[in-house]
Amino acid sequence: MRKPRAQPRTEAQKRLVHELRVQQLELERQNEQIRSTQHELEAERDRVADLYQLAPVAHLTLDRVGTIVEATVLAVALLGVDRRRLTRRRLHELVVPADWATLSRHLADVFAGAARRTCDLRIVKGRDTARLVRVSSVAVPDAEGQSTRCRTALMDITERKQAEEGLKDSRAQFESIVTSALDAIVTVSEDGRVVLMNPAAEQMFGCKAATAIGHAFDRFVQESSRQWYRAAIVADADAISPAPGRLGAMAARRADGTEFPVEASISEVADNRGRLFTVILRDVSARQRAEHALAERLRLEQLVTHLAMAFGHLSTVEFDQEVQRGLRAVVGFLEVERGGLIEFSPDGKVARCWAIEEWMDVGDFPWMAARLQRRDFVTVSRLEELPDEAVVDRGSYLRCRVKPQVAVPLEVGGKVVGGLVFSTVGAERATSDELMQQLHLLGEVFANLLSRKQTELDLQKLRQDLAHVNRVATIGALTTSLSHELNQPLTAILSNAQAAQRLIEVDPMDLGEVREILKDIVEDDKRAGAVIHRLRDLLRKGSLDFTDLDVNELVGDVARLVSGDVALRHVSLRLELAPELPRVRGDRVQLQQVVLNLVLNGLDAMQESAARGRTLVLRTAKESSAAVRVATRDSGAGIDAADLDHIFHAFYTTKSAGLGMGLAIARSIVEAHGGRLTAENNPDGGATFSFTLPVGEEGP
Amino acid sequence: MTGPPAPLVFIVDDDRSVRKSLARLIRAAGYDVEAFASAREFLARPPYDGPCCLVLDVRMPGLTGLELQETLATAGPGCPIVFLTGYRDVRASVKAMKGGAIDFLIKPVNDEDLLRAIERAVTKARQTRREWARTTEIHERIKILTPREAEVFALVVTGMLNKQIAAELGVSEKMIKVHRGRVMEKMLAGSLAELVRLADEGGVASPHS
Numbered sequence: 040m041r042k043p044r045a046q047p048r049t050e051a052q053k054r055l056v057h058e059l060r061v062q063q064l065e066l067e068r069q070n071e072q073i074r075s076t077q078h079e080l081e082a083e084r085d086r087v088a089d090l091y092q093l094a095p096v097a098h099l100t101l102d103r104v105g106t107i108v109e110a111t112v113l114a115v116a117l118l119g120v121d122r123r124r125l126t127r128r129r130l131h132e133l134v135v136p137a138d139w140a141t142l143s144r145h146l147a148d149v150f151a152g153a154a155r156r157t158c159d160l161r162i163v164k165g166r167d168t169a170r171l172v173r174v175s176s177v178a179v180p181d182a183e184g185q186s187t188r189c190r191t192a193l194m195d196i197t198e199r200k201q202a203e204e205g206l207k208d209s210r211a212q213f214e215s216i217v218t219s220a221l222d223a224i225v226t227v228s229e230d231g232r233v234v235l236m237n238p239a240a241e242q243m244f245g246c247k248a249a250t251a252i253g254h255a256f257d258r259f260v261q262e263s264s265r266q267w268y269r270a271a272i273v274a275d276a277d278a279i280s281p282a283p284g285r286l287g288a289m290a291a292r293r294a295d296g297t298e299f300p301v302e303a304s305i306s307e308v309a310d311n312r313g314r315l316f317t318v319i320l321r322d323v324s325a326r327q328r329a330e331h332a333l334a335e336r337l338r339l340e341q342l343v344t345h346l347a348m349a350f351g352h353l354s355t356v357e358f359d360q361e362v363q364r365g366l367r368a369v370v371g372f373l374e375v376e377r378g379g380l381i382e383f384s385p386d387g388k389v390a391r392c393w394a395i396e397e398w399m400d401v402g403d404f405p406w407m408a409a410r411l412q413r414r415d416f417v418t419v420s421r422l423e424e425l426p427d428e429a430v431v432d433r434g435s436y437l438r439c440r441v442k443p444q445v446a447v448p449l450e451v452g453g454k455v456v457g458g459l460v461f462s463t464v465g466a467e468r469a470t471s472d473e474l475m476q477q478l479h480l481l482g483e484v485f486a487n488l489l490s491r492k493q494t495e496l497d498l499q500k501l502r503q504d505l506a507h508v509n510r511v512a513t514i515g516a517l518t519t520s521l522s523h524e525l526n527q528p529l530t531a532i533l534s535n536a537q538a539a540q541r542l543i544e545v546d547p548m549d550l551g552e553v554r555e556i557l558k559d560i561v562e563d564d565k566r567a568g569a570v571i572h573r574l575r576d577l578l579r580k581g582s583l584d585f586t587d588l589d590v591n592e593l594v595g596d597v598a599r600l601v602s603g604d605v606a607l608r609h610v611s612l613r614l615e616l617a618p619e620l621p622r623v624r625g626d627r628v629q630l631q632q633v634v635l636n637l638v639l640n641g642l643d644a645m646q647e648s649a650a651r652g653r654t655l656v657l658r659t660a661k662e663s664s665a666a667v668r669v670a671t672r673d674s675g676a677g678i679d680a681a682d683l684d685h686i687f688h689a690f691y692t693t694k695s696a697g698l699g700m701g702l703a704i705a706r707s708i709v710e711a712h713g714g715r716l717t718a719e720n721n722p723d724g725g726a727t728f729s730f731t732l733p734v735g736e737e738g739p
Numbered sequence: 740m741t742g743p744p745a746p747l748v749f750i751v752d753d754d755r756s757v758r759k760s761l762a763r764l765i766r767a768a769g770y771d772v773e774a775f776a777s778a779r780e781f782l783a784r785p786p787y788d789g790p791c792c793l794v795l796d797v798r799m800p801g802l803t804g805l806e807l808q809e810t811l812a813t814a815g816p817g818c819p820i821v822f823l824t825g826y827r828d829v830r831a832s833v834k835a836m837k838g839g840a841i842d843f844l845i846k847p848v849n850d851e852d853l854l855r856a857i858e859r860a861v862t863k864a865r866q867t868r869r870e871w872a873r874t875t876e877i878h879e880r881i882k883i884l885t886p887r888e889a890e891v892f893a894l895v896v897t898g899m900l901n902k903q904i905a906a907e908l909g910v911s912e913k914m915i916k917v918h919r920g921r922v923m924e925k926m927l928a929g930s931l932a933e934l935v936r937l938a939d940e941g942g943v944a945s946p947h948s
Binding site for chain 1: 756
């Protein structure tokens with residue numbers, strides 16, 4: 040540019056200056072444009088660089104031998120190596136050696152064909168983890184058209200690979216589960232045909248999969264369950280989303296027609312072959328059997344409890360009624376028609392019989408009763424089973440029109456006390472173990488009932504006996520008054536007779552007076568008779584009976600009776616029983632009472648002595664050819680000499696609690712049996728009470 | 740009284756027929772008999788002045804035989820008792836015998852045993868009556884003695900000498916001799932020995948206890 044002048048300018052000059060100015064402005068505008076474009080370019084470059092760096096796929100730029108020229112941020116993260124140390128290293132260093140060959144071949148392929156190539160490489164990351172990376176590369180030509188570089192995209196496919204592998208595994212697992220499942224699994228198509236059947240289903244239905252597939256599944260469903268089964272499929276088919284499955288009880292049918300209960304679960308499975316339904320079936324007949332047995336057991340227990348309660352507070356008055364009610368309950372439970380209870384007497388005979396509607400009686404089934412006595416469970420399913428000797432039984436069966444029979448022996452304390460008998464009227468029925476078990480349990484209830492009844496009777500008898508003993512005691516007290524009463528007429532008779540004797544010696548005899556006397560004698564004799572009669576009335580007792588008794592047995596009975604008491608008092612009880620004692624005649628209960636009394640006395644006497652030495656000896660011996668002696672020997676303090684004379688008197692007692700009647704009663708009983716009861720002190724301490732009983736001579 | 744009164748047998752028994760039969764028997768043996776149904780009835784009878792015997796039942800309602808025995812014992816010589824009882828009662832029999840009973844017989848009683856006992860009782864009754872009559876007579880004599888004479892009588896029969904008696908009573912020997920003479924007179928005693936017997940029979944106690 041020329042230097043402007045300061046002298047007045049010419050027009051040309053002026054024009055030039057103007058042009059220069061315009062040009063300058065133009066330049067300035069262009070300059071401005073260039074600057075703005077440059078700015079845009081720079082911004083674009085940054086954006087691209089950012090995009091490159093931030094792209095979701097990791098990128099590397101490699102040369103022909105795999106040296107890393109550039110690496111994006113993601114690539115750095117993927118390879119897990121510092122960026123500064125990454126460049127100028129070969130990618131091989133980061134790949135597991137086994138994959139080096141793959142990488143080299145990949146690079147060779149890329150630079151040879153320039154087409155996009157892909158391969159999977161395992162990248163070492165950290166000490167011992169490897170990531171599976173999918174590598175895609177494309178060669179990049181330079182200005183001369185030579186490919187010296189390639190761009191490589193890296194993608195971590197470890198998880199995806201694993202998922203693929205997992206999918207493969209679970210399919211295999213599924214197949215093995217279906218095959219080995221215990222439950223029957225059947226896949227059914229939408230139109231109800233069997234598509235698949237596992238071995239368990241084959242076994243359950245007794246039908247090979249090959250013959251079932253393609254046919255309707257209905258044939259395995261019992262008619263009553265078809266509706267449910269179809270509804271389950273329809274419900275699923277209509278459902279908008281696949282239903283979680285329907286669960287229900289169903290009756291199934293095997294190929295051979297037998298039916299059995301199952302639990303079924305039906306659910307839809309999505310399949311590319313269309314809608315399919317998986318039916319899982321479980322045979323629940325065993326469980327139902329168990330449930331049934333449990334319910335049965337519960338029912339039995341309820342029945343037993345009910346009976347035990349009903350029989351628990353039973354008076355002898357209600358006994359027959361309650362037995363009938365109990366039998367009815369049991370008959371209802373067992374679903375039989377006839378029931379009966381037999382009671383045996385202690386000598387093993389059928390003593391009584393209770394039966395619903397009196398269908399059986401005491402003498403009806405002697406063969407069965409004999410077997411019950413031997414503790415046999417008697418089961419007769421068919422009349423033909425009866426042995427020849429059961430003639431009476433057979434007759435009774437025919438007459439009562441009952442068919443099979445089950446009878447259980449009722450035992451209490453090792454003794455058969457009775458039997459429980461059940462029969463049916465209708466069809467003959469086999470007896471199961473279950474039935475026998477039930478009968479066994481029910482038998483116990485009835486056995487207890489009989490034993491309770493016996494106890495009740497024994498108690499009643501004991502009360503009677505006690506009442507009698509009391510009466511005997513009363514009689515003892517009344518004896519004096521009675522003998523006085525008896526003496527009066529006897530005295531009068533004798534005196535009258537002797538007066539008459541004197542009168543008839545006198546002459547003349549006063550016949551009138553003698554006649555009077557004879558009349559009086561007759562009157563007095565009647566009076567004496569009446570007194571004796573009254574005495575007999577007083578002594579009378581219903582079950583008083585004299586029988587032949589084994590004294591050892593009697594003493595043994597008492598010993599058993601007091602064994603509890605003896606143990607409680609820390610006394611050692613010793614029995615010294617003479618063998619082969621002759622039998623005596625007497626009232627068992629009364630004599631037991633005597634022995635019991637003496638034993639209890641002995642126990643009382645030892646209460647104060649040292650526990651260690653407390654010994655009570657019960658001894659029997661043959662006194663002579665005509666008498667037997669029973670003795671109780673205690674180791675107590677003995678009897679005070681002053682008491683020795685009085686201990687047998689009524690109301691005489693040395694005990695603080697006692698009426699003093701025991702020994703008095705004992706003595707009166709012994710004397711009533713023609714024996715003698717005595718007491719003496721032992722030389723080595725304690726006392727011995729003993730009594731004799733005459734040996735029974737007369738026959739019963 | 741015309742001659743000795745006849746022995747009378749009383750029967751007390753609550754049993755009518757016993758009573759009746761015993762009465763018959765005893766009457767047949769020759770006794771007079773009166774029978775009573777209770778002790779009370781018997782006690783209501785006026786006392787019998789003659790030899791008698793009581794056949795008594797031990798056990799009776801109301802007053803028992805033993806109680807009647809006690810009651811009678813306090814009322815003079817009365818009747819010897821023959822007890823009858825229905826049963827052996829050692830204690831009762833001992834008590835009865837100690838109380839002076841003739842016998843304790845068990846019913847029914849044999850006639851010979853009963854009549855022998857009655858006979859013994861009657862004999863004893865007679866004897867008792869005699870003794871009682873004698874004692875009564877002696878007592879009558881003793882009653883007429885002065886107090887001093889009675890004192891002298893009591894001492895004389897113990898065998899004391901006049902001198903000793905004088906010293907005992909604090910009077911002169913001479914006065915004792917006078918009293919002694921009067922005692923012999925009043926007591927109708929011929930000798931000292933007779934006087935001693937009278938004292939014995941009359942139950943005069945010696946001052947020396």
